[in-house]
Amino acid sequence: MESQVRGGTRWKRFAVVMVPSVAATAVIGVALAQGALAASFSVSGQEFKVRAGQLVGYDMNQYGAIDSGKGLDGKDQAHPVSVSAFDHATITDMCQSVVTPVPFLNKSVTLKLTAGDKGTAVEADQIYIDVANLDAKDAVFSGINIGVPAGTTSGKTPKPKTAAGEQSNPFGFAQQADKAVLTDVKQTAWATTAGTFKLSNLHMGLSWGSGDGIECY
Numbered sequence: 001m002e003s004q005v006r007g008g009t010r011w012k013r014f015a016v017v018m019v020p021s022v023a024a025t026a027v028i029g030v031a032l033a034q035g036a037l038a039a040s041f042s043v044s045g046q047e048f049k050v051r052a053g054q055l056v057g058y059d060m061n062q063y064g065a066i067d068s069g070k071g072l073d074g075k076d077q078a079h080p081v082s083v084s085a086f087d088h089a090t091i092t093d094m095c096q097s098v099v100t101p102v103p104f105l106n107k108s109v110t111l112k113l114t115a116g117d118k119g120t121a122v123e124a125d126q127i128y129i130d131v132a133n134l135d136a137k138d139a140v141f142s143g144i145n146i147g148v149p150a151g152t153t154s155g156k157t158p159k160p161k162t163a164a165g166e167q168s169n170p171f172g173f174a175q176q177a178d179k180a181v182l183t184d185v186k187q188t189a190w191a192t193t194a195g196t197f198k199l200s201n202l203h204m205g206l207s208w209g210s211g212d213g214i215e216c217y
Contacts, residue, residue: 002106005125005208009086015109019094029122029162033098035109036065040075040124041206045070045071045073045077046072046098046100047132047188047189047190047192048096048098048099048185048188049095049096049097049098049187049188049215049216049217050094050095050096050185050186050187050188050189051093051094051095051096051169051185051186051187051216051217052091052092052093052094052095052182052185053091053092053093053094053117053162053183053184053185054091054092054093054181054182054183054184054185055089055091055180055181055182055185056089056090056091056179056181056182057086057088057089057179057180057181057182058086058087058088058089058142058178058179059086059087059088059115059178060084060085060086060176060177060178060180061084061085061139061150061174061175061176062083062084062085062174062175062176063080063082063083063172063173063174063175063198064080064081064082064083064149064172064173065080065083065130066078066079066080066081067079067081067083067130067185067191069190072101076197079167079190079216081130081131081132081189081190082130082131082134083129083131084128084129084131085127085128086124086127086128087125087126087182088123088124088125089123089124089172090121090122090123090124090129090142091116091121091122091123091124092116092121092122093117094114094115094116094117095112095113095114095117095124095217096112096113096114096216097110097111097112097113097215097216098110098111099210099215107208107209108208108210109206109207109208110136110203110206110210110214110215111204111206111208112204112205112206112207112214112215112216113202113203113204114201114202114204115199115200115201115202115203116199116200116201116202117201118201120200120201121200122197122198122199122200123196123197123198124194124196124197124198125194125195125196126194126196127189127192127193127194127195128192128193128194129189129191129192130189130190130192131187131188131190132188132189132190133187133188134186134187135185135186135187136182136183136184136185136186137181137183137184137185138182138184139177139180139181139182139183140180140182141177141180141181142177142178142179142180143177143178143179144175144176144177144178144203145166145175145176145177146175147173147174147175148174148175148176148217149173149174150173150174186216186217189215
């Protein structure tokens with residue numbers, strides 16, 4: 001299977017944040033045994049942060065995968081991820097940020113995007129997120145089924161695949177739910193794609209530096 005290559009320049013890494021991510025669902029055990037993980041695909045050498053006041057996702061599928069790529073030091077890296085797929089999701093108070101170093105200035109630049117924070121939620125269809133870490137204050141699932149083979153999950157989202165569109169292992173660990181509601185969400189992710197996004201009150205800005213008060217969290 002050929003990997004889809006992304007990135008190349010720092011500005012292309014910035015482009016990752018222009019496709020807003022939604023929060024993933026509850027933590028699953030990503031099986032590291034042979035045959036339990038998806039085929040890898042290439043991503044940029046940077047994670048990005050996402051914060052959401054609330055995510056309401058419908059027709060959820062989730063399974064393990066591996067993202068690969070070169071780090072900022074140019075060395076090959078592999079990143080175990082949880083791929084979360086939703087047929088439709090709404091997100092309130094969404095923020096997404098990515099930090100890119102500028103070595104010749106010995107500084108960093110943070111790109112931050114916000115939307116859905118003025119009373120109208122962000123809407124996304126056919127969305128896939130490759131998540132590395134997730135924290136949520138509350139998570140409620142309806143019609144959940146845990147521990148099924150990835151190739152047998154039901155729902156409208158094509159499966160199993162990664163955010164980059166690569167086909168994943170149909171025999172790996174997976175879970176599915178009719179509906180997921182998560183509140184006060186903070187996550188890091190390597191990649192995300194969606195069929196459509198409707199962003200209300202969209203704002204994007206660039207700032208020197210990183211950390212509290214500059215990034216999403």
